[in-house]
Amino acid sequence: MVSIATMSKDELYAWIVDLLAEMFELDKSKLSLQSNLYVDLDIDSIDAVDLAVKLKQMTGRRLQPEVFKAVRTIEDVVNALSDPGSEQAA
Numbered sequence: 001m002v003s004i005a006t007m008s009k010d011e012l013y014a015w016i017v018d019l020l021a022e023m024f025e026l027d028k029s030k031l032s033l034q035s036n037l038y039v040d041l042d043i044d045s046i047d048a049v050d051l052a053v054k055l056k057q058m059t060g061r062r063l064q065p066e067v068f069k070a071v072r073t074i075e076d077v078v079n080a081l082s083d084p085g086s087e088q089a090a
Contacts, residue, residue, distance in 0.1 A: 004081055013033065048068075
């Protein structure tokens with residue numbers, strides 16, 4: 001399990017970029033904080049669910065549904081994971 005609690009936002013961003021590149025065969029050099037998951041990266045709703053499941057498996061954190069629905073960019077993912085209030089209670 002990845003301990004995101006000890007990561008800076010820059011480290012978390014780098015980790016998410018690596019994860020996205022691996023999961024969706026994306027070119028890391030073309031990813032930025034402003035990259036839109038749906039428009040720029042062509043991730044569909046099924047892919048987004050797969051990403052949420054993978055994030056939970058790897059970090060142990062499950063994002064609240066309303067937080068997950070609001071995620072649009074890589075920066076949104078970073079912010080959601082770094083905010084303890086975005087986690088859904090078990």
